[in-house]
Amino acid sequence: MNFLILNGPNLNLLGSREPDVYGQTGYEALCRELKARAKTMGCHADCLQSNHEGALIDAIHEAPSRYDAIILNPGAFTHYSYAILDALKAVDVPCIEVHISNVHRREEFRHQSVTAPACVGQICGLGTYGYIAAMSYFVERENDA
Ligand code: DQA
Numbered sequence: 001m002n003f004l005i006l007n008g009p010n011l012n013l014l015g016s017r018e019p020d021v022y023g024q025t026g027y028e029a030l031c032r033e034l035k036a037r038a039k040t041m042g043c044h045a046d047c048l049q050s051n052h053e054g055a056l057i058d059a060i061h062e063a064p065s066r067y068d069a070i071i072l073n074p075g076a077f078t079h080y081s082y083a084i085l086d087a088l089k090a091v092d093v094p095c096i097e098v099h100i101s102n103v104h105r106r107e108e109f110r111h112q113s114v115t116a117p118a119c120v121g122q123i124c125g126l127g128t129y130g131y132i133a134a135m136s137y138f139v140e141r142e143n144d145a
Contacts, residue, residue: 008075
């Protein structure tokens with residue numbers, strides 16, 4: 001399978017950004033690890049991060065011709081981007097939403113995801129393992145089909 005691992009605003013600062021919440025692993029190291037994990041599953045993963053809503057939407061629009069599944073951490077866009085919700089609904093590529101932190105144990109505004117309704121499911125609070133769990137789910141689902 002070909003995965004698009006898409007990360008939204010401020011996730012380029014992983015490692016230095018609130019390490020007590022998001023952990024010590026930097027964004028580049030995370031991508032290397034996810035690509036390696038994809039390979040062990042017989043898959044390929046591309047990582048893309050943007051701080052711009054439009055760039056994330058463009059990547060979602062381009063996904064159908066290139067990817068079997070999207071793994072998306074929309075960052076704060078999770079909580080208010082109807083444009084990303086609509087983009088996910090517009091393409092026929094399954095998506096799992098991932099949050100590194102447990103958003104339900106944090107501020108009230110993080111409890112709602114406007115983007116999750118367009119996703120197969122949501123994983124939160126498992127740290128960066130959530131991205132691996134999402135890939136693993138898609139691989140198992142493919143094997144069962
Ligand atoms: C996050 C949670 C969001 O509320 C926050 O705005 C982020 C990261 C997470 O991975 O836990 O930027 O999506």
